[in-house]
Amino acid sequence: MKKLLAIVGTNSDQSTNRQLLQFIQRHFSKQADIEIQEIRDIPLFNKPEDRKLPEIVETIANKIEAADGVIISTPEYDHAVPASLINALNWLSYGIYPFVDKPVMITGASYGTLGSSRAQLHLRQILDAPELKARIMPSSEFLLSYSLQAFDEENHLKDQTQVEKLEGLFEDFLAFVEMVNQLTEVHEFNKREAANFSWE
Amino acid sequence: MKLVGIVGSNADVSYNRKLLQFIKKHYKSLFELELIEIKDVPLFNQSDDQTNSEVIQRIHRKILSADGVIIATPEHNHTIPAGLKSLLEWLSFNIHSLENKPVMIVGASYFDQGSSRAQLHLRQILDAPGVNAIVMPGNEFLLGKVKEAFDEYGNLKDKGTVEFLRECLEKFVRFVNVVAVLEGPKKEPAPPEDLYATGKIDTTVEGVDMNADDWLEQAAEAVGAVEGNTYVKLNRGLLTVDQINYFLASMPMELTYADNNNQFIYYNHTLPAEEMLASRTPGQVGNPLAICHPDAALKNVEWVIQQLRSGETDAVRVHVPTHGPDKYVVHTYQAMHDNDGNYAGINEYVVDLKPHIDWYLQQTGQKLVGAGDTVTSTDNGAEKADAVSGASIKG
The missing domain is CATH 3.30.450.20 (PAS domain)
Structure with a gap:
């Protein structure tokens, strides 16, 4: 069974993105072993000169390395990815490169109409930076709008069409993970390029 | 004209800080620039509202009293750094410091592109409804290959760059004035205050040294x-x-x-x-x-x-x-x-x-509820953290 790491893209105590990932974890428990990863205990990134990483960052990096793929669910703050998620990604590409060529699926939930569409576009660009260089699943947007009303008391997604879409995307993601594993030609180069990136 | 310059990096060594210091020094005939550091700004967390912390309030006041803002951003992971994003989230959550404020974006980076992608993201962020800044269009100032860009005195070496930067800044000064017109008639800037009390009013006691202990x-x-x-x-x-x-x-x-x-x-x-x-x-x-x-x-x-x-x-x-x-x-x-x-x-x-608050709570049996308690209060039409319009709370 594939092992996936599902990253909650916010440090907030209440988050419908966390709820969405919990739903994904339960709903697809027969297809994949999904672990939910919080980012709230990661300290603020400040480019330490000694390049020493906080323990929690090392732990998350190891989990990403060990996972077959990563799901990131992002809210949208000010038309963009929240500072806390940027912060996590800053650390996770500072002298370490767990994301290079890692298959990633992006989801997002928001209270309003647009379901974090702008933040997801930014996140794609961010994950494409040389020091992250993830393999983002193409053409696979999952936007959950009006997320406060989206779940029932048992935390199930109420809208059956959304569930079907998610099921399709998830199947595709598992296939995408397989596929990316075959795209190995440029991997060493990407690793090198990530390592060459200068944070000075 | 009074501007503030936000150093978009919390690192000890920053070429974006250097760039703003150069702007402050070299173009002082155009405006007065005060630098704002973001080092002490905590990571934004909507469950732990620190809007009223001294550091956020201080930055808030400085921006409010400035005619315009220059933001210098590095580029990390093809976007703006977490520290800068964090500040912008605080300034658009329960307060809206940048609302209708003219903003100019500059950026320095080690590579050729000079933070081009981060600047584009920053424009979009500043345009979000909770932030609502008025960003100067065009006039992108990207400083690439920063390591070779400054001399030992912190001056930009390349004459063409210095001249281009001057043109951008002169345009920004005009832009600030244009925005003022856009925002409607504003009162004349207040005249300076005579803080040394050298003037005299009807009740001023003359002939006595104001500084005397007695x-x-x-x-x-x-x-x-x-x-x-x-x-x-x-x-x-x-x-x-x-x-x-x-x-x-x-x-x-x-x-x-x-x-x-x-x-x-x-x-x-x-x-x-x-x-x-x-x-x-x-x-x-x-x-x-x-x-x-x-x-x-x-x-x-x-x-x-x-x-x-x-x-x-x-x-x-x-x-x-x-x-x-x-x-x-x-x-x-x-x-x-x-x-x-x-x-x-x-x-x-x-x-x-x-x-007084303790007494009131004790007398009425009421309890305080933190503003970060989002889920329970969304029925009031408040758009909170996950909301599409950004980190701002409305209503």
């Missing part, structure tokens, strides 16, 4: 001031000077009177300076405001007086957090007016609100 004794003698059991007729009542003193000493707050010549002429002296919420010493009475404040605070003092004198507002309120969690000390600068409505000076009263 200014009160000398001034009282000079004007033949009454004291003790002499009656004074008031609106509305009749008290002796002693009774007025008892009355003012029993006020549950520290009161300070600064007249409209910016001279500190009274406080209700009941405690030694070290036991006061805002320390005052008997010898300070009579001082011009510039003398009894540290130099670093004078800009803020002036801003407060300008707001009150111009009638922009009748009260400026500031929470001073240095007393620890057991107190909630608020300084209120309340404008005073004579019978014709003319500005007559400031009544500054300093109160610890904590006991």
